[in-house]
Amino acid sequence: MKKIYLDHAATTPVKESVIEEMQPFFSERFGNPSSVHRFGQEAVMAIDKARKKVAHFLGAKEREVGFTSSATEANNLSVLGAAGGGHVVTSSIEHSAVLNPCKMSSGSVTQVPVSSEGVLRVEDVLKEIRSDTTLVSVMYVNNEIGTVQPIAEIGKAIGEINKKRKKKILFHTDAVQAANYLSCDVSELSVDLLTLSGHKIYGPKGVGALYIREGVTVSPVMYGASHERGLHPGTENVPAIVGMGKAVEEIDFRKGEEVKRLRDKVIDEITSSISGVTLNGSREKRIPNNVNLAFEGVEGESLLISLDSEGIAVSTGSACASHSLSPSHVLLAIGLSDRMAHGSLRISLGNETTEEEVDHLISKLPPIIKRLREISGR
Amino acid sequence: MSKYYSKEVMDRFMSPKYFGEMKDADAVGLVGNPRCGDEMEVYIKVREGKVESASFRTLGCAAAIATSDVVCEMITGKSLEEAVSITEKEMVDKLKDLPHVKVHCASLALEGVKEAVKKYEGK
CATH class of the missing domain: 3.90.1150.10 (Aspartate Aminotransferase, domain 1)
Known part of the structure; x- marks a missing residue:
């Protein structure tokens, strides 16, 4: 059949070209990126190359991109690490990788309803913003019904609100389902945080990426050594990161x-x-x-x-x-x-x-x- | 073939033998609800205290359809008392296996039988 x-x-499925790119990093170039010797430095260079590709795709700086072990981890960092326990505004159709961290957050959470078409209205999001709101998190594309949310419009409106605020509201989008077909340029979208996944874009499972706008502080949700600026402690999954870089590069x-x-x-x-x-x-x-x-x-x-x-x-x-x-x-x-x-x-x-x-x-x-x-x- | 369900469950789901409304039924048990996703109707025709024939209509998952079918087969020819004392385990055994998360479908089918018998006896 x-x-x-x-x-x-x-x-x-992982693309052939992505597998090829990953292959040397399993045994031939297996070094730990934290090692100072040449095995380690080879791995660091591979990660940096992947980071450059992701940054290019997002229209971001390399230092604004961190790798995680999944999009779920990137979303947890955004909700629990960036909101700082403040009020979070999100949508009623968010993935559980955002909704469940919201439940664990010490701050209150408002879920904004969507239209019967499955699309958020910008004004409905804005009217939920309060003086103690620290984060707005809205998915770019819904994973079940595929509806595209007005991220750029929300981002722009939050930017306007922020002009009058001392404590700026951060704007996060989970762009996992969008990346294959829609621009994820962080300036166009006016986002401070953006989540990507490797395995939804013909790359490997077990790797995600989080864009963090320069100047935005994110606290770790897991503690260990200082990998990925301390936000993803644990030795980097080099082959998967390399694969994700290649997959992002090949998005068409x-x-x-x-x-x-x-x-x-x-x-x-x-x-x-x-x-x-x-x-x-x-x-x-x-x-x-x-x-x-x-x-x-x-x-x-x-x-x-x-x-x-x-x-x-x-x-x-x-x-x-x-x-x-x-x-x-x-x-x-x-x-x-x-x-x-x-x-x-x-x-x-x-x-x-x-x-x-x-x-x-x-x-x-x-x-x-x-x-x-x-x-x-x- | 699905690796999720046993061959027995798949066979009953793909070609159930006992489905269809029974126009001259003596009683029908309606169970389930739209929230859980499974809605069953169990029809019985009773003669001399025994289930002469049974049939079902089920809006539900593959396991719900398979368990509806198997319960109708199991109660046919049984006394009403025997019919209502069939257990979940006997059903699961007859279906060879049922994924753990689907065992509630077997209990729903049994509930359907009990409901039909209750309706019949309340007549």
Whole structure:
């Protein structure tokens, strides 16, 4: 059976060119970057080269980029390390890697609701800002429904507010799902902190990056030696960092055009060939590779398992929430009923997804929906 | 094939034998709720104190559909007393295995049976 992977929002395959770049750093050039001898210095140079590539992608200075072991760690540093226990404003559709650190924060947290299109309104964010607000954290692109948030507009507005404030509000964005297709230029976005992940951009797992604007103080959330300015204590994962640098370097926004065409084909064909289907989240303000559909009368997991038995890999909600019984907080936040939220499916395309693969999905789905609706009697 | 579910669960999910509304049912047990994502209807037809036939309609995950199917098979031909005393473990054994997070689907199916029997006896 042909295997078709349509779950790129969960993770992406590592590109050949990235593997090649990483390869020497496992055994040939294995040095510890903290070592003073030439083995160590070779590793330091490799990390710095990767840092340069990430900085270039972000339009940032090299010293403003730190590597972490995951995007989750970068988000924890932003919420727990940068907010300083002050009031945090975030969205109701944030990833748990932001929402859960918010729960652990000693300060209070306000979650701003989104529209039924899954997009934040700038003014709704601004009106939650208080005198004790220290951080605003809003994801660039939602991981479940792919909606693009108005980061640059929020950043600009916070900049205006900050002009009149002594204690400046920091602005963080989790750009993990955006980096393949949207500019992450930190000046354009007016962000102070920005999170990236290696494995969502055709790089390896186990590495993330955090941009920290010069002058912004972030406290560690884990303690040890002074790696990555003390923010990520622990010997650097050199091969993964090298791989992440290469993956970032190879990001090509032009790929988004073809991906978007295939995405639109999936949306159009499925919503016209099957009744009782709706697209979750805005179609216009949407990342090129995300499709999220709600099907009446079926439950998402049974849909996922049926497609998997046809060799097609998709997901319900986010991979991280797949062991939870409660409906997705994102889908509830955009106003779906419990039933429709449970009947939703995320199809996330990749840069290598072909028309043939998409056509296969489009032809396999209707009989599966029919069968499951017969069983549910709905 | 899914590595997540046993072959037995997959077979029952892909081709359940007992699904469908039973128009002349003596009782139907409605259980589950939209919040947890599983909603089941268990239909029974009773003759001389025994379940003559059973069927289900389930809006739910693969495990919910498989457990609905297996419970209908298990209660067919049983006395009402026997039907309501089937255990979760007996169901899981019959399905060979069920992921830990899905065991509640088996209890939901059993609840469906108990509800149907309660409705029948309350008639």
